[in-house]
Amino acid sequence: METETQGIQKRKKGIETVNRILEISADLFAHKGYDGVTGHEIAEMVGIRESSMYNHFKNKTDILNTLFDIFIDKVPESRPSDADLDKMLMIMQPEEIFKNILFYFGGHVSGTIENIAMIINNEKYRNPRAAEMYYRYVVNEPSDYYERLIQKMSRCGMIRQIDARMLAEQYNYVSLSLTKEYFMAKNGLADMHSVVKYMIRTIEFFCGLMKE
Amino acid sequence: METETQGIQKRKKGIETVNRILEISADLFAHKGYDGVTGHEIAEMVGIRESSMYNHFKNKTDILNTLFDIFIDKVPESRPSDADLDKMLMIMQPEEIFKNILFYFGGHVSGTIENIAMIINNEKYRNPRAAEMYYRYVVNEPSDYYERLIQKMSRCGMIRQIDARMLAEQYNYVSLSLTKEYFMAKNGLADMHSVVKYMIRTIEFFCGLMKE
DNA sequence: GTCTATAGCTAGATAGAC
DNA sequence: GTCTATCTAGCTATAGAC
Numbered sequence: 001m002e003t004e005t006q007g008i009q010k011r012k013k014g015i016e017t018v019n020r021i022l023e024i025s026a027d028l029f030a031h032k033g034y035d036g037v038t039g040h041e042i043a044e045m046v047g048i049r050e051s052s053m054y055n056h057f058k059n060k061t062d063i064l065n066t067l068f069d070i071f072i073d074k075v076p077e078s079r080p081s082d083a084d085l086d087k088m089l090m091i092m093q094p095e096e097i098f099k100n101i102l103f104y105f106g107g108h109v110s111g112t113i114e115n116i117a118m119i120i121n122n123e124k125y126r127n128p129r130a131a132e133m134y135y136r137y138v139v140n141e142p143s144d145y146y147e148r149l150i151q152k153m154s155r156c157g158m159i160r161q162i163d164a165r166m167l168a169e170q171y172n173y174v175s176l177s178l179t180k181e182y183f184m185a186k187n188g189l190a191d192m193h194s195v196v197k198y199m200i201r202t203i204e205f206f207c208g209l210m211k212e
Numbered sequence: 213m214e215t216e217t218q219g220i221q222k223r224k225k226g227i228e229t230v231n232r233i234l235e236i237s238a239d240l241f242a243h244k245g246y247d248g249v250t251g252h253e254i255a256e257m258v259g260i261r262e263s264s265m266y267n268h269f270k271n272k273t274d275i276l277n278t279l280f281d282i283f284i285d286k287v288p289e290s291r292p293s294d295a296d297l298d299k300m301l302m303i304m305q306p307e308e309i310f311k312n313i314l315f316y317f318g319g320h321v322s323g324t325i326e327n328i329a330m331i332i333n334n335e336k337y338r339n340p341r342a343a344e345m346y347y348r349y350v351v352n353e354p355s356d357y358y359e360r361l362i363q364k365m366s367r368c369g370m371i372r373q374i375d376a377r378m379l380a381e382q383y384n385y386v387s388l389s390l391t392k393e394y395f396m397a398k399n400g401l402a403d404m405h406s407v408v409k410y411m412i413r414t415i416e417f418f419c420g421l422m423k424e
Numbered sequence: 425g426t427c428t429a430t431a432g433c434t435a436g437a438t439a440g441a442c
Numbered sequence: 443g444t445c446t447a448t449c450t451a452g453c454t455a456t457a458g459a460c
Contacts, residue, residue: 013426030337035248052426125401263438268443
């Protein structure tokens with residue numbers, strides 16, 4: 001017979017296992033590609049048998065879709081809020097604000113979210129849900145965010161009158177390419193120092209456009 | 213006994229088959245990912261048995277590496293030569309030149325090269341050769357090319373004095389993101405009209421920076 | 425929830441006939 | 443060069459014991 005406490009412990013263990021499966025899957029999918037990862041590989045890293053995974057997830061696609069759900073849930077936390085931006089605007093120069101946003105991600109968001117972003121980026125050509133999420137959360141929402149920021153800066157008189165939408169989109173597209181290079185650098189496939197230096201130079205370039 | 217003519221015909225057929233395998237592999241790898249494609253699938257589309265493919269290629273990796281070799285061989289043809297640029301500079305505005313370069317690719321280069329570019333882009337996180345090619349042929353060489361173009365324009369007095377390198381790199385990074393969206397649009401995962409319109413707007417934005 | 429065992433299938437690759 | 447036949451290995455997923 002199973003006591004009530006044993007039942008609770010099992011459930012706790014289950015939640016931990018589910019989280020570990022998700023974390024490890026995100027990491028493997030991001031680095032080896034969704035099709036390049038086997039259930040066996042995930043289970044081995046989690047420390048359980050492959051068959052035990054099917055207690056938590058219906059199949060491999062179910063893991064992927066759960067990761068996508070997590071991303072949608074957590075992505076708003078990946079950037080400073082608009083209220084935070086208002087505070088920054090009072091005490092910081094444009095360059096500082098953009099740098100702050102850039103490094104906010106690294107500080108406030110788990111590696112899992114970063115990995116899911118890479119999965120979305122890699123699978124967008126063949127997975128319609130990934131394609132939809134790419135446009136919504138990687139292209140449009142960040143562009144909207146930067147547009148609002150540039151408009152705020154313009155209203156404060158920190159920068160000159162400028163096409164905020166265009167500048168926001170251009171900055172976001174450059175950032176996208178650089179984020180991928182940052183990911184490559186993390187895996188020894190690019191020089192981290194150069195990538196970070198270039199990110200800073202990009203911020204200076206765009207802030208230069210806004211001021212001149 | 214095999215006559216000499218029969219031998220020649222077999223060899224011709226062989227070359228055609230090899231080319232078909234490469235074309236179809238490039239297409240499938242680009243759209244479904246390298247790991248998402250099976251040898252059986254390629255062979256079926258080529259119209260031969262999988263086992264016959266192993267007469268032409270040692271294995272699946274061999275096909276991929278041959279595609280990479282082809283890319284290196286053909287990539288110089290994907291942009292107008294520096295001599296062509298000099299001719300353009302005499303009769304065209306900056307916008308027109310950039311648009312010409314943009315559409316040159318579509319007109320002068322086979323879909324296979326475009327597909328290989330996508331494969332490099334997708335595999336760069338796990339395939340060191342793809343990573344190396346990405347930096348060399350997708351990031352650095354095009355940036356060098358645009359830098360030379362902007363310097364030429366500057367020397368002609370068509371545009372103001374400007375940081376040509378920085379502008380070239382920024383334009384190239386935006387182009388990279390947009391090229392991928394163009395590829396998505398071709399597969400019904402994005403709106404082609406919007407993507408092309410945005411490419412034009414990007415050219416106008418950068419040319420605006422160079423003139424103002 | 426986790427395990428062992430295994431079914432059922434598909435992948436990559438080779439051997440040998442024509 | 444292409445075919446049929448086949449091997450081995452690996453993958454996804456399920457059944458049933460603990």
